[in-house]
Amino acid sequence: MERIKHDLRLSETVIPFGVGAIVDIRGASLIAPDTSWWDRKYAAEIKCERLVDRLGPSVLLEAPTHAGRAGEATKGLLYWRFPEWRFCERCTRLSRKTAKDKGKWANVCANCKGALVPMRYVAVCERGSHIQDIPWFQWAHRGHDSGVTETVRHCRAYKELRFVRTATHGEGLKSLRVTCGGCGRSRPLSDLVATESLKRDGVRCEGRQPWEDEKDGDPCEHNLVAVQRGATGNYIAERISALDIPEDKPRSISGTDAIRGHMFFEKVVADNGGPQAEMVAGWIANELGVTPDKVLAVAAADDDVDDAVLLNLKDGEWAAFLNKLDKHARDTSEGDFVVDGWRIDQSEGTSQAVADLIAGIGQVRRVREVRALRGFRRRSADASMVSADLGFDARRQPAYPAIEMYGEGIFIRFNEERISEWESQPAVQARARLLTERRTVTPWAHRLDLPEPRFIALHTVAHLLIRRLAFASGYSSASLQERIYSNSDRVDRTAGVLIYTAAGDAQGTLGGLVRLGQPEKLVPLLTAALDDADYCSNDPVCIESDRQGTGSLNLSACHGCALISETSCETSNRLLDRQLVLGGRNVQGLFEGVLKQARAEIRIR
Template identity: 70%
Template sequence: MDPIVHDLRLSETISPFGVGAIVDVRGESLIAPDTSWWNRKLAPEISCDRLVARLGGGVLRQPPAHAGRAAKETASLLYWRFPEWRFCEQCTKLSKLTGKNRGRWVNKCDCGGMLVPMRYVAICEKGSHIQDIPWFMWAHRGNDSEVTESVRHCRSYKELKFVRSTGYGEGLASLRVLCTGCGRKRPISDLVGKDSLQRDGIRCDGRQPWEEENSGGDPCEHQLQAVQRGATGNYIAERLSALDIPEERPESEEKKDQIRSHVYFEKVVADNGGPQAEMVAEWIAQELDVTKEQVLALAAGDGSDDAPLLELKDGEWAAFLKKLEGGRDHSGGDFIVDGWKVRTDAGWPPALTSRLVAVGQVRRVREVRALKGFRRHNAEAELICADLGPDRKRKPVYPAVEMFGEGIFLRFDEERIARWEDLPEVRARAQILVGRREASAWAHRLDVPEPRFIALHTLAHLLIRRLAFASGYSSASLQERIYANSQRPDRTAGILIYTAAGDAQGTLGGLVRLGEPDRILPLLSAALSDADVCSNDPVCIESDRQGSSQLNLSACHGCALVSETSCETANRLLDRQLVLGGGNVPGLLDDVLDQLRQTTAA
């Protein structure tokens, strides 16, 4: 038989159809095995040292791809059939793929009817394993009076049917698995109850469907739960992305190097906190424009060994700041940014130009996205690596794609944002989301919703919605990257809106041209004006509990939400009040629209 031929976009092989994901293709249900099954010769290596370091080592490889029509030798990805149990839509008979048919495209019953994959599978609650439900075993178990001796000892393995009994209504109770050999009939409603599989003696195999039964893994003691095979919780991908930029050292790290190399620094270390150290540290601080406390802390060793681990965004922020200072960028490569400062005399509201200090037109940027692994059932389950190969001495292979695009980078004034977020009303508003994030079992994976992050994140969404009208790109084609953190040595306050495509070597400039001085300020003003009134107001603007797990405040589909693929936090941690103000909460840009209206009226 011919193999299944189905095309996926290259980016879809990372998410949502990456390693471990279930894919429906031409009436079949398939699952993607880990990268140890790949043909390495057909999967080119992708270079991104920053991302590899964050993954803890390994190799990034692009999934096999081709252009044009597929042939026999065309590079392709392997998918495994799962679940193996299917039923005939004509005679309703249940059957399981046997070893001789696993690699063949067989989708018809002996009666000529099409075979349909069973809609329920078993998923491990903590171990992230998934497996078929042993339907014959399950159908002959239970605690009711129908489980007679003849049922217990039934051996009619090929006599199961998946039937509908109209006398039980339209729910799961009407769907039943019938054994025509012993007459046992059990409703699907018995399957989905809490601990139902455990009561029936069905245990977790401790493996993924493509792994061998005796793969040598540790036994899994966690419970199984029956779920629909298309449920979103069956696959929770953990992805990482990084911009391919020259790695720049953050300003705080450069300051530390300057302090350590100062001619008098050894005297501070030698005096070990004595009066001479205080005096010399004051000299060094004045000369290098740092604080005396920084010098003394570094001399005591506090600044060298206990410094927080640098995130991917730390190096990106430092690289953007260097590009903004350089003006017109005449360099080559995959990171080209023209930077310019915002003039306060440009005729636009001072409330806007005093807060937005610099803009970068990102003419070319390369982004690399990698799949680290996946979880099943919930975000607290065990992380399954994208490479489950038996050879542990070999470097793990992570699926990755590289994308080239363009964008707009906005840097905001740190001093003004710091003053604004210190206001009690602002901190109280943000604390609502902080508390909900801490109370959630999975939301700890999201960024800490401090005031600057919520405000700049919401502004990024408003700008994406406006850029979709002016740039030629749909909002789903635009991505955000938020740089907003006050808890790190180098505080960040900026946003990057960019577009990137995995099947094109760049874009056409429709977005980057909007970063010009006479275009970006009107677009920002228009974005704020769009969000000033929501179609769901006054309910939306007065709300403090919207979105998934109530992790949005005043933000809904009518004003601030965009495509979830465009957002770093899947449309969470948003609030219009912290941007435009509302009630007794002063917004970061709450007086911009008032100044615009006064100018227009004049």
């Protein structure tokens, strides 16, 4: 049996070659089994309490690594051969690995010594996210044409199957045929991709993944679809990431805790509603810098309400960033979360429009990000999710593949008052409502963020800035990531953007991005990004459009102006609109004044 040793980047073990993915390596087609097949003695555990709290009781494991060239004794991950059906490039004969092979696997044809190539098509479950080989012998002898005879039905020439190409039957898939040398039956691949073709041929879903035992598969009621082996829809990774930062509470929760911890708070509770309660609440309010009404509201709140529960991983991150920005100084702390805070003043090079809109900038000099693979789906985003660990039970917690990345970034906090004033306009709300309604009716879109006006505007600005930073930072746009902090339906409203890059090296990245976080450099870059987006090569079609992208979940945004690499975007290039950023015929853009003032200053100079 030949063992293939091949090096992957550590990040590739999470995506794109994570659990359940098909990868072509040196002429072989392989699939990655779940983490129950990992040797845990050589898989290092990664610690990230914030991420584990979100995933539930679990373990984060990093694939084994090595330095230098891989040898026989080098520990690695197991990948299964899939599909099992192959054809010979020379004699075109089809063959399949069976239990009789006892683990042996040949890469050359036993008949003519030609190279064996994996079959191009596999079968994917429409809803269950299962995948399996197409039973080529069974499929070749099925069909409803008049050529099916008793000889074909009772054919047992299992070793006489061939995959041939002939120009006599047409072009495309009609010219690719599976032919039986025993009974003469021949069938084109065009029959394979027809609607419900596998169902008509009696091919049923086995309800399992290729690395699972045949006894483990449960009956699956969904139909199979024949797809190309390397189709992108065969693997849709379900990834989750978190920044490893000090877990700070949102300010409303911190204020509530301070009120409850005051020595006089019990007196307010005891006399709630009475004259003494108002007087004591005034004392507490003066000391803590809050209103007496806030103190009375906390005293009257139900004791069973747990205010400390964070609604999202980003809530703690937002609070941590604000604590760093409030210092307005260089961060001299050590660790994996170092942020210098800057205040935006109307100084030389900074317009009044920018100073009013941006509340602060953070130069993220060092940040640690942990990425984990929860599972995957196949065929469609609303199919069943398959866990990255299929072997866990009550005795063992699930293990998820994970990597830790170190990097740098730029954090921008926007003025909450200005954004709230802008998003209250009826025209702005009506524009955002288009995406809200489409998100509701699209089955898989519920996993996307709620497209309220501030989210769409900040998300689009993040894309525009990434496109511009790719020219100035030294990193490609695909290397930059976004993280959008946008919520208006909570006590602690958020309005910010983090653009960062990270690498698997413990030393992090090279500093080309964080140096651009200084106001005198970032403000011109932001203005230039807005100016770039004001003209799109697809205008006027693009700027006047309100239906673009998958599921029409983009408005005025296309590859010529606002789209970036899907791996860099939290929502895979959806929920974007230039009109809510720059303005349109009937809509005022959030950053419309910034661009107008910048151009006016240029004309004056």
